[in-house]
Amino acid sequence: MRKALLSAVSLAALAAPAAAQGSDDLVKVGILNDQSGGYADFGGKYSYEAALMAVEDYGGSVLGKKVEVVTADHQNKADIASNIARQWYDTEQVDAIMELTTSSVALAVQALSQEKKKITITTGAATTELTGKQCSPYGFHWAYDTHALAIGTGGALVEQGGDSWYFLTADYAFGYSLEENTGAVVKEKGGQVLGAVRHPLSTTDFSSFLLQAQASGAKVIGLANAGLDTQNAIKQAGEFGIVQGGQRLAALLFTLAEVHGLGVESAQGLTLTESFYWNRNEESAEFGKRFMERTGAMPNMIHAGTYSAVLSYLKAVEAAGSDETEAVSAKLHELPVEDVFAKGGKVAPNGRMISDVYLLEVKKPGESDVPWDYYNVLATIPGDQAYLDPAQSGCPLVTN
Amino acid sequence: MMTIFGIPTAALFGQLLVGLINGSFYALLSLGLAVIFGLLRVINFAHGAQYMAGAFAALLLLTQTGIGYWPALILAPLIVGLGGALIERTMLSRLYKLDPLYGLLFTFGLALTLEGTFRWFFGTSGQPYAPPAALTGAVNLGFMFLPVYRGWVVVASLAVCLGVWLLIEKTKLGAYLRAATENPVLVQSFGVNVPLLLTFTYGLGAALAGFAGVLAAPVYQVSPLMGSNLIIVVFAVVVVGGMGSILGAIVTGYLLGIAEGLTKVFYPEASNIVIFVIMAIVLILRPAGLFGKDA
Incomplete structure (x- = not known):
């Protein structure tokens, strides 16, 4: 039904006549x-x-x-x-x-x-x-981009001893790209990737996937997904005692908006990477x-x-x-x-x-009284290290 | 370690249990849909939105008035049920004489409106809702770590499913309801208030969705999108069970939950389509569904 309505809208958009283009003062x-x-x-x-x-x-x-x-x-x-x-x-x-x-x-x-x-x-x-x-x-x-996120979160956790990883990956291009980039960083730093499980986009229940990740015995469970998927996965990991069991969760794409939605109670201690944090300086x-x-x-x-x-x-x-x-x-x-x-x-x-870009950690409840003050800044990663060297990006526009 | 098809038995049992838990939600939601369709012949597209509204009702009761989980388990379904009854009385009841498509379109529009309204106020990343203190923690069953709250979900939904089934199949009120759908004119002539019965039925269906919403609040993020992610699967459950069959909706809910759980072990990528594959096969072999009466 929704599909039918949407296609009607798309058709209407397609049918709109293309007007002549001209210079304008806007x-x-x-x-x-x-x-x-x-x-x-x-x-x-x-x-x-x-x-x-x-x-x-x-x-x-x-x-x-x-x-x-x-x-x-x-x-x-x-x-x-x-x-x-x-x-x-x-x-x-x-x-x-x-x-x-x-x-x-x-x-x-x-x-x-x-x-x-x-x-x-x-x-x-x-x-x-x-x-x-x-x-x-x-x-x-x-x-x-996925490379900066992988260098930030992936690199930092391996250095802290999280040298075996298992991925929970969203089953589409973005998830694969994030899993691949992070896996490469983990291996480069001397860690190993034990496996991965792919879940469909907009999964509501992650318990099956979390049980598989738990059984893998990996030290770090990398969440190569985004938005509500990551929120639900983190919340349910709490239920299954994954963090209490000694495994760490790494949300590979998680921002302040999702931390706020999830609440510090569930998100505390999570390591993540963002290129901006509002409470970093004046x-x-x-x-x-x-x-x-x-x-x-x-x-x-x-x-x-x-x-x-x-x-x-x-x-x-x-x-x-x-x-x-x-x-x-x-x-x-x-x-x-x-x-x-x-x-x-x-x-x-x-x-x-x-x-x-910044490596950040979510504060514990009660650690700050300021609303929305959710992060401790663990490290600043210079752009040149965070992003892929343009010469190796495979972009045909780069000549050297 | 023992294995079956290369999967450790411990993992298999774990997934079966997880399937049963998910099946509880499917059963509870498809039950409400089946009640409404069976007695009113309305395809209630707003069911997912009512489920979401139940979760939000619990959340708002907690944040605005400090009312906790246990009272909310009764109050939130009541609120959603009354809201449903009001909508049935003022709007939906006018559509019974028309083609069923009108009811479908109306409830679809209602779902979009409800979701849009909640999205406007709460955004999409949703809000957390903590489980009650008595049900936190987990039990180690040896083959898996069972969160106490999940166990409670299975118990609560089984009890409610059984209760509703008994209400409709074994009580006088249920007999009136079923009679009113068979022949409303005759039942009315016996002095039974048929429109009131129909309003009650829609309210009951909506309340069931609201109840599932409260049960789900501590497990999932309370978000305006939580219903639309689930509703399509629940429709598939009702179709497989046989449109309008109450027992069918309950049994199929649990069966499909388990089928989905097993798929997540063997081939996770297919886990969100396995239910639709089963639906297609059932429709080819038994067009009226597994428990449908017209087969």
């Missing part, structure tokens, strides 16, 4: 992400607010043109996302699309945008493919408070990353003296990224924005 940014599914707190309307904040902080206009932000829900479906992107480019004069939670969606929209010669800055998706074999001269990847705390006033939540790395992406885009338009794609892309590659999210960030030739 700079228009589209925030395309999941606003109703399992990742709606991970990015969702909060990312849209972050984009609005960036525009306001920049003064609302660039080169004398008004800046506008539009947003839509892609429901985690690549076909729906492509239709919306096409319509935005063809009839609504959108200049750049950002956020793009879910790897399959980000890859589809980045490819379409390359064909249409438009800029995308992905902040919500994880796959390294975006800046690897499928990289685009107009495609950029901000905030994080500047980030000030940004966090402003964000909180607008949205009722503190920002995670996706939200702060989206803020940085929009701001960087506007700076690049200003520097290029035009919103023409080729010129803006060149400036995005050239300019350093300096804002609340990144210090001394730089964009590699494959489109990867390289800045520091």
Whole structure:
């Protein structure tokens, strides 16, 4: 039933006539992400607010043109996302699309945008493919990727003695990519991978999988999934006494939004990696408070990353003296990224924005009275170590 | 260590037990659907949303008024049941004379509205709900670690399933209900208030979903999406059991839970489709379902 309704909507989107494109006196940014599914707190309307904040902080206009932000829900479906992107480019004069939670969606929209010669800055998706074999001269990847998460969480836990791993992996591209990257880091550091079990996306009950992970005897159970799946897995691991039994849980993609949803009672002691934490210094705390006033939540790395992406885009338009794609892309590659999210960030030739990531640990209940103050920062990992060397990314645009 | 098909027996028993626990949720939810379909001929698409509403009712009772798990186990289903009765009386009852498709579309719309409303207020990552102190901890059974709360889920759902079955098959009220579906005009002429019976039935079905929601709250994250992730499986259970068959819904719920648990041992990737494969096979061989009366 839902399918039928959705296809009707998609058809309507397809049938929309393509209007002639022309120069306009607007700079228009589209925030395309999941606003109703399992990742709606991970990015969702909060990312849209972050984009609005960036525009306001920049003064609302660039080169004398008004800046506008539009947003839509892609429901985690690549076909729906492509239709919306096409319509935005063809009839609504959108200049750049950002956020793009879910790897399959980000890859589809980045490819379409390359064909249409438009800029995308992905902040919500994880796959390294975006800046690897499928990289685009107009495609950029901000905030994080599976490689950075693997280096952060995987590397740190092996160093602390967690040298045997068992993976609980979401059965789609993102899960595989995360499992593969993390497994490689574990082996490189001298650890071993004992096995993995694949679970379907949006599984509600993890007990069977957790029992298999428990039986494996691995010291670390790596959760190569995201959103509600990870939350349910952690909660149920508590029931089966996995942590009491001496095994450690590693949530490979877990952000402040999910920690808040799960509660520190269940999440305490969890090790995770993010590229932003609001309570890290004064500047980030000030940004966090402003964000909180607008949205009722503190920002995670996706939200702060989206803020940085929009701001960087506007700076690049200003520097290029035009919103023409080729010129803006060149400036995005050239300019350093300096804002609340990144210090001394730089964009590699494959489109990867390289800045520091943080290894974090969730505090115990009662350890802090400040609302949303959930993390202890264990280590800062320099961007050059966290992200894949562009020369090895497999991106054809990198020449050396 | 003993093995069967290369799987250690300990793991196998563990998975069978886990299947039984999941089966409890399937049974409880499909029971409510079967009651509503069997007596009202309405395909209640809002069932998942009512299950979610039950979990949220328990959560809000706790956070807003400090009412704990045990009272919530009674109160939350009552709230959801009354909400269901109100909806039946004011809206759904107007659709009985029309094609069943209208009821389906109405309840589908209701589900979307409910989910959207909760999403607006609570976001999608949901909220935690702690199990009651008496049911925390776990027992080591030798072959697996059984959380006490999961054991309670099996006991509670078996008791409620049995209770509802007895209510409908063995009591006078149940006899009225069944008679009212067979021939409403005749039953009305005996002085029985048929519309009231139908309202009660829909309320009962919704309350069952609400009860399952409260049971699920400590196990799963309380999230607006928790119902839509489950409802499709539950529909498959009802189809396999035979639309409207109450005993069929209960037995099939447990059987499919176990089938799913076993699949997770042998080929985990298929665990979310195995129920639909079974559904397809049953539909080919016995179109009315395993316990359907029209076969």
